[in-house]
Amino acid sequence: MKIVNVAVGVVVNEQKQILLAKRAKEQHQGGLWEFPGGKVELGESTFKALVREFKEEVDLELEHGQPLILIEHDYGDKQVRLDTWLVEQFSGSARGVEGQEVRWVPVAELANYEFPAANQAILQAINQTLG
Ligand SMILES: Nc1nc2c([nH]c(=O)n2[C@H]2C[C@H](O)[C@@H](COP(=O)(O)OP(=O)(O)OP(=O)(O)O)O2)c(=O)[nH]1
Numbered sequence: 001m002k003i004v005n006v007a008v009g010v011v012v013n014e015q016k017q018i019l020l021a022k023r024a025k026e027q028h029q030g031g032l033w034e035f036p037g038g039k040v041e042l043g044e045s046t047f048k049a050l051v052r053e054f055k056e057e058v059d060l061e062l063e064h065g066q067p068l069i070l071i072e073h074d075y076g077d078k079q080v081r082l083d084t085w086l087v088e089q090f091s092g093s094a095r096g097v098e099g100q101e102v103r104w105v106p107v108a109e110l111a112n113y114e115f116p117a118a119n120q121a122i123l124q125a126i127n128q129t130l131g
């Protein structure tokens, strides 16, 4: 099966809160919380894709990021590679451009949210880096 390359952003604000968005019901892994992001287009760098997706989905301008963790996960119906970045420099004010719920969540409260299975490794990396 073809693997889908996804750029994922863990955006942290000055209060050490992380931006989450809720995936729409009809999407793959719908109804679960996610770190915003989306599919990398042909010829696009991961960070460029991340900048584009954050503008499209949550209206934030990302300025600088660093690679956090690369995860490959097979959902059975879909295989994904989540190239996950930590972003502490950004501007703007987050809103759900596509009508989705968005929330700034303290690192210590992330465990209260339901994520897709592939995200467990991201949560561990966040705890190691920011926790
Ligand atoms: N953005 C994001 N995707 C995730 C996370 N965890 C996880 O398993 N995924 C999966 C779900 C999807 O299969 C894929 C991301 O696709 P997406 O739906 O965000 O892609 P996209 O923004 O380009 O949207 P679309 O073109 O499919 O509408 O990665 C996560 O934390 N954030």
Ligand SMILES: [Mg+2]
Pocket (backbone or CB within 6 Å): 036, 037, 038, 039, 053, 057
């Ligand atoms: Mg997306």
